Structure formats: structure tokens, C-alpha cells
Amino acid sequence: MPHARFERRIAALLAEADVRVGGERPWDLQVHDPRFHARVLGQGSLGLGESYMDGWWDAASLDGLLYRLLAARLDERVPRAGEIFDALRARLTNLQSPRRSGEVGRRHYDLGNDLYAAMLGRRLVYSCGYWRHADTLDAAQEAKLDLVCRKLRLRPGMRVLDVGCGWGEALTFAAERYGVEGVGVTISGEQAEYARRLCAGLPVEIRLQDYRALDEPFDAVFSLGMFEHVGVKNYAAYFDVVRRCLPADGLFLLHTIGGSRSVDRTDPWIARYIFPNSMLPSAAQITHAAEGRFVLEDWHNFGADYDLTLQAWRDNIEAAWDALAPRYDQRFRRMWRFYLAASMATFRSRRSHLWQLVLSPRGVPGGYVAPR
Known part of the structure; x- marks a missing residue:
């Protein structure tokens, strides 16, 4: 019987991971539909x-x-659906072209500010917190924002660019705590509207704009959790944009999730349901694109902190589901749970990393010492 053969195959694979079908441990798998085995294989x-x-x-x-x-x-060990087609499409097409770049904004970041406000905590910061001396999500996010400002050596009066500014929290923090003025760009209409309200009264401008249109001077540049949407075909152009906006003595901080292997596309489930046209950069891809454009001053990996951040997001959203709009139905909830849990698993297994790079156009005279 085909079903029995598929079940045996799945059971053998799961045994290699110390997982049992129908087992009693928390990580054991409970199958409710026998079609599961063939579908996964x-x-x-x-x-x-x-x-x-x-x-x-x-x-x-x-x-x-x-x-x-x-x-x-x-x-x-298990094939990906449509892998050959996906590979050809990624190689032959610029999935993150200006025409396609807005798709992730519409499909993910514009889902609803109510969803993200429920999940992300006091500050709407949708990137990894810094838990070195923090024991709550809000403290970890504030520590991360302060770390970014200190790494960039921000001072009052500086003009700062945030590439992919989200809901404006990082620029708000930098303006209030470090006395800077700034510009933030996002491709999400929901984010831009919220960020403009948040930054009202501060010397901060929020633009609904593709990063490739930027061409004006700034004293420092940062980008927190946006590079995952740039795509390897656009890395050189991305670094060119940042380089033309920085003076010779400026600093650029790149905060991004990274992968241990070079790829040109993302996981097919993530691409279909969470982040269309995204991909995680590798260290080799980043350094290749930055070569000849920047001096790498510092590379900081605190990917284990993302597991803690995601656990806090999960706790927040699970406590809030019943108070959210009916459009976040049961299938959406299961999708979101899988997204957060899979993300935890990638960082916990050290398959994904969280990198902060500090780069300078010509090298910091006498060397750069990064705060931690």
C-alpha cells in the first residue's frame, strides 16, 4: 500500500531527528490526516x-x-516543490526589481498595524532585539536601538538615513536620544502612515520610496532588517546607493539576517505565505558586493538573540489573538504560528544568523572599535 510505504519513510526520517509520530514528548508529531505523509515527501x-x-x-x-x-x-533530504522552476526563475529574473519590490510591502507589512502592535511590544521594531543585558523584549529592543546609535557614533546635528525604516521607531529613538535629524524610506503604505504620526514634531521625514531613488548627502546610514528583501542581483546597486549618500568619513550599519550558504531564493513556503521575493544573504555574497565600495570595520553575530525575540513575539501574539480582527482567522493563526516557530528553529539550529556590520567608505583613521 502506498500510504504504508510513505508512513514508513516519514517515520524513518523523523527517527533521525529523535521525533516520533504519535509520541508523547512535546516535540513529537501528531498526524490527523493520513495524506500528510505523501504531501510532505x-x-x-x-x-x-x-x-x-x-x-x-x-x-x-x-x-x-x-x-x-x-x-x-x-x-x-526531502525535495522542495517546484525547486527546478524556482531556481530557474531566480536566476533568470530579478525578483526584487523596482516593479516587484512593493509586493512584500503589500502582502506582509501592510497586513495591519493592529497585528504588529499586538506582537512587537511597546516599540514597533520588527527586527532582532539585543538581549546581552536585557530580560524583557522592550528592554532588548531599546538596547538594540542604542547599540546601533553608538556603533554609528551619532551626535547632535547629524543627518541620518534609515533604509527600510519600518514604523519609524529607530529614527524616533535616534532623534530623541541622540539629537539627530533624519530621513526614513519604506515601501509599505501602512508603515509610512504610522511612522509619520510617530515622528510628528521631530526633525524626521518619512518617505514611501524605493531605496534605489536615494541620492543625497547624509552623515550616517543604517538599515535594520531590510536587506533580506534586496536580493543578490541588487546587492551591488544597494551598496552603491549607500556609498553615494555617505561622506568619506561616514559610517554605515547593516543589520540583517544571514544564512550559512549562498542561495538566490528563499524557502518556498516562506516565499508563498510570508515574504515574497525575499532571500537571506550569505557572508560571501555581502563581502563580494561590498568589495571596492566599503571597508568592513566590524562584523557582529548575535543570532541566538533572535530565538529569544521570536519567543517573546509568539507569547505576545498568542495572548492577543482573541482581541484582534476576525480577518486573522484560524488558518491565518496557524500560518503565523508556523512562521514564528520555523524562524525560531532556524536560529536555534544556527542555520540562520543575525549580523550587524559596520562599514566605512575609506576606513576609519586609526581603526574602529565597536561597542558591544
């Missing part, structure tokens, strides 16, 4: 994520299960 991560959204399986500890699957690298 045939579609890989896309089938795994979609079948969870459809209620075909559960795990008491979803992140615990997915962590074990990634740590055992089972994702490399």
Missing part, C-alpha cells in the same frame, strides 16, 4: 507548512519539532 517544506495550516498535524512544541528537523538537516 512530495512537496518538502511547502507541504509541511501547508499541511500544518490545513490542520493535518500538530505538535505540542512546534518550534521544538522544527528545530529537531533542521538540526538533523532533514530539509536537505
Whole structure:
């Protein structure tokens, strides 16, 4: 019987990750629909994520299960749906062109400010917090924003650019705490509207604008969690934009999720349901694009902090679901749970990283000492 063969194959794979079907441990998998096995074997991560959204399986500890699957690298043993087509499309097409760049804004960041306000905490900062001396999400996010300002050596009167400014929290923090003025650009209409209200009364301008249109002087530049949407075909152009906006003695801080391997596309489930046209850069891809444009002054990896950040986001959103709009229905909730849990698993297994790079156009005279 085909079903029995698929079940045996899935059970053997899961055993390599110390996961049992029908087991009693929190990370064991509970199958509710027998079609699950064939769907995952045939579609890989896309089938795994979609079948969870459809209620075909559960795990008491979803992140615990997915962590074990990634740590055992089972994702490399099961095919990805449409992988050949996806690879050809990524190689032949600029998925992050100016025409396509707005899609992630419309489909993800414009989902609703109510969703993100419920999840992200006191500040709407949708990137990794810095937990070195913090024990709450709000403290970790404030520590991260302060770390960025200190790494850039911000001083009163400086003019600062935020590439991918989100809801404006980083520029607001820099203006209030460090006395700077600034410009933030985003491709999300919902974010821009919120950020303009947040920054009212501060010397901060928020623009609904693609980063490629920027061509004006700033004393410092930062970008927090936006580079994941740039795409490898556009890395050189991205660094050219930042370089032309900086003086010779300026500093640029790039805060991005990164992967251990060079790719040209993202996971198919993530691409379909969460971040269309996204991809995680590798260290090699970043340094290749920055070569000849910047001096790399500092490279800081605190990816383990993203696991803590995501756990806090999960706790917040789980406590808030019943108070949110009906449009966030049960299938959306399961999609969002899978997204957060899978993200935790990638950082916990050290398959993904959180990097902060500090770059200068010509090198800091006497050397650069980065705060931690």
C-alpha cells in the first residue's frame, strides 16, 4: 500500500531527528490526516507548512519539532516543490526589481498595524532585539536601538538615513536620544502612515520610496532588517546607493539576517505565505558586493538573540489573538504560528544568523572599535 510505504519513510526520517509520530514528548508529531505523509515527501517544506495550516498535524512544541528537523538537516533530504522552476526563475529574473519590490510591502507589512502592535511590544521594531543585558523584549529592543546609535557614533546635528525604516521607531529613538535629524524610506503604505504620526514634531521625514531613488548627502546610514528583501542581483546597486549618500568619513550599519550558504531564493513556503521575493544573504555574497565600495570595520553575530525575540513575539501574539480582527482567522493563526516557530528553529539550529556590520567608505583613521 502506498500510504504504508510513505508512513514508513516519514517515520524513518523523523527517527533521525529523535521525533516520533504519535509520541508523547512535546516535540513529537501528531498526524490527523493520513495524506500528510505523501504531501510532505512530495512537496518538502511547502507541504509541511501547508499541511500544518490545513490542520493535518500538530505538535505540542512546534518550534521544538522544527528545530529537531533542521538540526538533523532533514530539509536537505526531502525535495522542495517546484525547486527546478524556482531556481530557474531566480536566476533568470530579478525578483526584487523596482516593479516587484512593493509586493512584500503589500502582502506582509501592510497586513495591519493592529497585528504588529499586538506582537512587537511597546516599540514597533520588527527586527532582532539585543538581549546581552536585557530580560524583557522592550528592554532588548531599546538596547538594540542604542547599540546601533553608538556603533554609528551619532551626535547632535547629524543627518541620518534609515533604509527600510519600518514604523519609524529607530529614527524616533535616534532623534530623541541622540539629537539627530533624519530621513526614513519604506515601501509599505501602512508603515509610512504610522511612522509619520510617530515622528510628528521631530526633525524626521518619512518617505514611501524605493531605496534605489536615494541620492543625497547624509552623515550616517543604517538599515535594520531590510536587506533580506534586496536580493543578490541588487546587492551591488544597494551598496552603491549607500556609498553615494555617505561622506568619506561616514559610517554605515547593516543589520540583517544571514544564512550559512549562498542561495538566490528563499524557502518556498516562506516565499508563498510570508515574504515574497525575499532571500537571506550569505557572508560571501555581502563581502563580494561590498568589495571596492566599503571597508568592513566590524562584523557582529548575535543570532541566538533572535530565538529569544521570536519567543517573546509568539507569547505576545498568542495572548492577543482573541482581541484582534476576525480577518486573522484560524488558518491565518496557524500560518503565523508556523512562521514564528520555523524562524525560531532556524536560529536555534544556527542555520540562520543575525549580523550587524559596520562599514566605512575609506576606513576609519586609526581603526574602529565597536561597542558591544
